[in-house]
Amino acid sequence: MQRILQPGEIEALDNTSFPRVRLPQVASLFAERAARLRQLAVDNPIADYLLFVAKIVDAQHQAQASLVLDTPDAALMQRAQQHSMPLLPAAEHLDPAWHQVLEAMIETLGASNALPEPLQPLLQELAALGVEERNDIAIKLLQKEVAARHVGMAPFIMAAVQVVLAKRASSLDARDVPYTDPASICPVCAGEPVASVLRIGGQAAGHRYLHCGSCCTEWHMVRVKCSHCESTKGIRYQGIEGAGDGLVAETCDECSSYRKLSNQEKDPLAEPLADDLASLTLDLLMSETRFRRASANPLLYVAFAEEQDDDSDELIDPAA
Structure with missing residues (x-):
């Protein structure tokens, strides 16, 4: 009996096929991004901002090194695969580990005096936020709802969430996506x-x-x-x-x-x-x-x- 091959199986038959999905390599991702930002800052009209973001990305690199995540729910992933849905929608599966990352980044940025003095109170405000309030802001950012009063916090919160999401994605098998x-x-x-x-x-x-x-x-x-x-x-x-x-x-x-x-x-x-x-x-x-x-x-x-x-x-x- 003949069987209809699925897209992933068809690609597997061809050793010369190109990768459909490229999962992040977190060990080098943020270090390379920070280096690129510093390169692009040369003679750039927004050089100061690029160098500022490079320091945030440096903090991301440090935070990912010690981050250990739980194994994703296999049943949820299987259901997503069966229905051609994203494996782990970020807004629905916000891993609590992102708080650990944010705190590590706040500590790194604060200790290195990486932020301009006017932004130092922002780190203190972030550190003082409760878990529920942080989660609420993060979910709204992922859903493209940005309150004006949270604009200053947004890059830091998204940077912390990004570390967890990238680390999670890096642990997957591309064939399962x-x-x-x-x-x-x-x-x-x-x-x-x-x-x-x-x-x-x-x-x-x-x-x-x-x-x-x-x-x-x-x-x-x-x-x-x-x-x-x-x-x-x-x-x-x-x-x-x-x-x-x-x-x-x-x-x-x-x-x-x-x-x-x-x-x-x-x-x-x-x-x-x-x-x-x-x-x-x-x-x-x-x-x-x-x-x-x-x-x-x-x-x-x-x-x-x-x-x-x-x-x-x-x-x-x-x-x-």
């Missing part, structure tokens, strides 16, 4: 891609991957396809004149959105999240067009912070 619908969300944590990257090296060479802003998993999506609405119509690329084509904004006429695309063939050191963060000038130019960012950079909220009343519950759109 399901195909999901829509393909524009992370098949591991249901997060949104912060950007995409054309990879070089090995079997991934020449293929485009979406990079999750939450768990840092990457999953393949064919080129010239909108990473937001999945349309293949009206896809165009816009960049800064004279800056080369190592990083461009991929725009979609169908949904009027854009995400940045880094090309490692043009810049082998390109790192999706860091390169997206460092190219704020491109975002400013895109703001003059009809296209809007499809999703935010999880470490960029504070760049747009303004003085707000402490009691304000006004919600802002982090992708605006």
Whole structure:
């Protein structure tokens, strides 16, 4: 009797097939990201901010080294695989270990005086928050609900959550990660891609991957396809004149959105999240067009912070 092969089984028959999913390598992920941020800071208009974020990423690297997580619920993962759903949606499976990471990061940043003096009270405020309040803020951030009074805290909270999610994703077997619908969300944590990257090296060479802003998993999506609405119509690329084509904004006429695309063939050191963060000038130019960012950079909220009343519950759109 003949049997219909499933997508994963078809790929397994071809030893030359490229990886559909690239899970994060947490031992080097944050160290490499911090180094890239420092490289991109040279002669950059937002150099001070990039160097500030590099220190946050340094703290992420230190925190991940001692982080030990419980084994994920096998039954939940099996159900997700059966129904082509993300394995561990972040907002629904917020691991308590993220508090441990946040506290370790606060200690590291405080001890090294990494933050400018005006931001030191922010660390104290974060440290004083109760578990329930922290969880509430983290879940709202994952659900794209950002209260104006939490804008300053957002990068630190998302950085701590990101460490746990990336560590969790790194422990998975790529063969267990399901195909999901829509393909524009992370098949591991249901997060949104912060950007995409054309990879070089090995079997991934020449293929485009979406990079999750939450768990840092990457999953393949064919080129010239909108990473937001999945349309293949009206896809165009816009960049800064004279800056080369190592990083461009991929725009979609169908949904009027854009995400940045880094090309490692043009810049082998390109790192999706860091390169997206460092190219704020491109975002400013895109703001003059009809296209809007499809999703935010999880470490960029504070760049747009303004003085707000402490009691304000006004919600802002982090992708605006």
